[in-house]
Amino acid sequence: MLSFIYLYCMKSAKLPSVAKGYFAFSMALSSLMLAACPVSSQTYDDPAIKAKAAEIHAAVLTLDTHADVPMYMVSHPRFDLSKTHNSRTTGSRVDFPRMKQGGMDALFFAVYLGQGPRTDSGNAAAKRRAKVLFDVIHRNVADHPDLAGLATTPEDAYALEKEGKRAVFIGVENGWAIGRDLSLLKTYYDWGARYMTLSHTRNNDICDSSTDPKGAEHHGLSAFGEEVVKEMNRLGMLVDISHTSDETFWDCLALSKAPIVASHSSARALYGHRRNLSDEMIKALAAKGGVIQMNMYTGYLKSENPKRVAAMKALQKKYPRVNELTDAEREARSAALQEINTNYPTVLATLQQVADHIDHIVELVGVDYVGIGADLNGGGGVRGMYDVSEAGNITYELVKRGYSEEDIRKIWGGNFFRVMKEAQRVAKELNYFPRR
Template identity: 55%
Template sequence: MKTLIRSTLISCFALSASVAMSQEADKALLKKAKKIHEKAFTVDTHADTPMLLSRGGFDITKDNDARTTNSKVDYPRMKRGGLDAIFFAVYLGQGPRTTEAHEAAKKRALDIFEAVNTTLKNTSSEAELATTPEEAYRIGKTGKRVIFIGVENGYAMGHDLKMLQKFYDLGARYMTLCHSSNNDICDSSTDPKGAEYQGLSPLGEQVVKEMNRLGMIIDVSHVSDSTFYDAIRLSKVPIVATHSGARAICNHPRNLTDDMLKALAKNGGVIQLNLLSDYIKTIPPSPEREAAMKGLYEKYNIKDRRGMATLSEEQQKQARAEFMELNKKYPVQLATVKDAIDHIDHIVKLIGIDHVGMGADFDGGGALADCFDVSQYENMTIELVRRGYSKKDIEKIWSGNFFRVMKAVEKGKTQEVSLK
């Protein structure tokens, strides 16, 4: 009996010692991750926050609750999550492809630019617009948040190539060629009608060349596989996917195949990881939620949640309230940070550490169970440290890789101009 008791006590002491060692290791890891996250210059390359700014009534200087306001980005939460810089997307859903509709789209895009610029003017003590990595570093040193601008969906330019210069002059440094449907520039990865051009249209080829000339980054998130390869073939500088994932990990047409990732690396480009759960992990279907969502969209005659931005102010208010109630009744199952880092692991093993970054698509659907908004971004760094990524690796993921592309695209513009 004494032997049994002694053996039990020894086992208990060993278990306690093991638990204590594990807790100390976790504390050391968290301390290391926190230090790395604080020192790294962190950039998220895609957020749809301008949809909130342009409709009015959203205070970006306030610490908003993500679950009651359905917003994922504001200055206080950026600071709390250690996020230095973010690209605000001037997003337009795909509308009719008529002359009148294209003119309306151009006006709508300029209105969104105005909403962003007005916000920055009114909050100049807290945030500032940047157009280069150098400007971002300068602004970051002042303690302000850094705001970059991108355009999501070439629909915003209609057929007018001069609009690209206009967007560039207003601060945009990338344009996503299309969105969830085909437009007059290219085929989308998710248009139910399928391909129209088998890649870029003749207009699309002109768009790629003009963006190269201007020094505007070509964003291939949302485009079809054939469009991706056309853009790679035509572009003289690296291209990016500002908010995508690895199709080998989650089989969604919005994500990039291994062959596409290899082509992107050869091009010198970078894929920025989207945190929309459906692109991170195959989520089990919820027939009840899907039916409710379909009913909501049909009621307001829109294709998806982003379509709410096209409704009247009163309809938007009502539709958002119904959407919030739907979320409470049929909560969506979310992927986790670990699921997300699985994508980064795959990409790094396949094409190396120099071609991956972060572009969550917050305020456009991006959200993980344990990285629900920008205030929880440190959790991404913690998991990267847990998996053995070095300080240098993490700095590349958070901004180094994307800033390298920004500089290459700018340099390519200068070289082309000098040849004329």
């Protein structure tokens, strides 16, 4: 429950109702992130492992399928992707120099929307917000053609890698971005989106979320949601079931003609959060050729200090609607949050715990169905992989655990790219044989 509240508190900051209030809240968000201790006790300096890992890390294309960089850029208008930032003092976990430093070749930037009102005006606001986030990605990438480029296919990413540039992919997080307008899928596809996470932490018109306190509304996909999945298949846009309920997962798996993905999720067998995927789900996902990308959000990886849980619950009870607070309430809430962070700081999960999830999935279904989706700047970041500059530690940990170069190539992007290509193949087939 705490993890949900924690997530809610962090992610709800992304939809400002008042810009000034939002700025204050984003400051509180930064302090919340900074309250967690980034120092790792694990070291990554065994010379033999380090040398082998460095060689492999440089040889394979590295892809992370989920980062909330656009949200950070919108809330920090002076942020410059081409400059190096200190994650501890700025809260930023990703920029182009740190991607290069960490050997991260490609990253999905999320067009993220916290769930808002499912009314005509709410849906219109979601569409406007999505446009702002697409624009900020396009503009920031276009501003630095020497450092990065937009990518929509695996081939784009390989070409950019060859030029020594970062590849920026786009994914939409929360199907609320289309409201009830199917045609927006094509619009977002044309703007570069290659996956859409069907929901966030609340139910929407497409499907049920895994964490809506009201519980199931559609019992999986709605009738409209079924049309959404069909249209995504026709476009070749990946159906992303991270955040959605189990019933939604099973509906998508049954309906989708292309394999489906979890862009940032973990294994429920290792930590029993309903946002994670059960072994049964992972087996079924793999059987249809999909992939699950490892989230690095502490709330989905380990239990929290019960005192912090209680304090955060009380805070949420006192301020249930974060987006609707007055400036004074917002300030009072920020102060209370600071106090909680001082008294009960979050102790981050470790990269070893993340690697345990990888091991578990590999033992369950093999190495072809797992990847990395760290959720940096969306609450993700663990000890050992606190920001993107530490991405090399992931390879170190995998080498240490005995994974081969070929295994690591698959985990680092090969698996996800296989699914992207399959979605494109299915789209071609569907368009060759038009619907009657």
